[in-house]
Amino acid sequence: MAKTNKKQEEPSVRERILAEAMHLVASKGYEATSIQAIADAVGIRKQSLLYHFPSKENLHECLIEQLVARWNDVLPKVMLAATNSRGRFEAVMRTVVEFFAENPDRARLLLREVLDRPEEMRRVMMLHSQVWSSALRNYIQDGQELGSVDPGLDPEAYILHILTIILSGLATFSTMSVVLEQGTSTGRGETELERYVDEMMRIAQASLFVKRSSQSRPENEESVS
Amino acid sequence: MAKTNKKQEEPSVRERILAEAMHLVASKGYEATSIQAIADAVGIRKQSLLYHFPSKENLHECLIEQLVARWNDVLPKVMLAATNSRGRFEAVMRTVVEFFAENPDRARLLLREVLDRPEEMRRVMMLHSQVWSSALRNYIQDGQELGSVDPGLDPEAYILHILTIILSGLATFSTMSVVLEQGTSTGRGETELERYVDEMMRIAQASLFVKRSSQSRPENEESVS
DNA sequence: CTTTTTGCCTACCGCATGGTAGGCAGATGC
């Protein structure tokens, strides 16, 4: 009876608007994307779009809301994997990576949000980051006490950098990957993205754990310590 | 006698425009920054700005040009430090980091450029990246043959990730650092930025070199291998 | 002194933008 009585399985106009807006805003930025352009992409008139989203700013809010909602769907899966075992780290990180790799627009949108609305993002970070930040910090600090994690590591800073490398790495991959193309030194039959992500994971792990001998197997399998 | 007869040591109007434009575009993005706003910041009329820069797009080009020029000033210093010794890696990376840390607007502008103009940036990358990319790759590959560098490391991908962590890390630092604030686990009397950069350097080194025992001295001194 | 050039200005223009007002067909409720 309210205004938001939508079923979850229709490819409704509203959802199509959100999808197109997501892509356009992620590609060109919020200011550079007119609601006219979004409406054109959907195939409706501008005023029809304004029926679903009373203002451009409202559309933007819903866009972020949707992204956060999707993230909250993944979060429990991530946290579940975050136990103390060594191989689990890869699982956690890969889950986060896959979230953004599945749709790089997510990373680009979020990165733009950080650049364009620093104050708002700072608020969001302070509210939402403590949940997983403290959990990860504890995980890392436990590892430090056990001796499996580099004692010189700064937990919060490390987490931040890994977050950055994932977010920005996937946001900029399509542009930056030209460096990989001209190198072409991959022996294995990997996608460039796979190659990119593998090295990302290797860096995160090599800089987290104390090394043994020659680590960093490119396989998904965990080589037990 | 031409139109660009400017001396290098005047705080000319043109330079003030470039400075304000740099900051505004880095903060809000190119599309979101009107030339009116830039003129206001400088303290002149919009049309006076258009006298120095015939169009907004031209101003933008000059902005990038200026940034590239500054980078080219630093580049030789970087390449000079890029020899084979182990401690030199830190010197090279720290030089790059300082370039962006000195004025984070550089990082933000460049990151925005990657997001907003992927095609152009791809061209620029292909033209300019080979110079240092191949040099660094050789340096790394030499290290791999000597056994000082992780053999599982993917040189191009590694370089790309380190570049990302520096660029995006410094571009987003002011926003993301709230995570550091709420942690406050620093024993030493460091700035948050120093702490952030130190961990950045530690990650880069720990994921590059094969470890010995407890590495990553926060000091600037090189502990010889 | 006169002419040209430089640097900044006022005045104005065409255009795309985000947003309002209101119409209108079809589905729904009574």
Place this chain on the structure above:
DNA sequence: GCATCTGCCTACCATGCGGTAGGCAAAAAG
């Protein structure tokens, strides 16, 4: 059958945008 609500539409508007035309004082050139 009639009223209401939903979803999309056409028509219109005020605003701010990037950019053009041209004036005008001071400096430079002859």
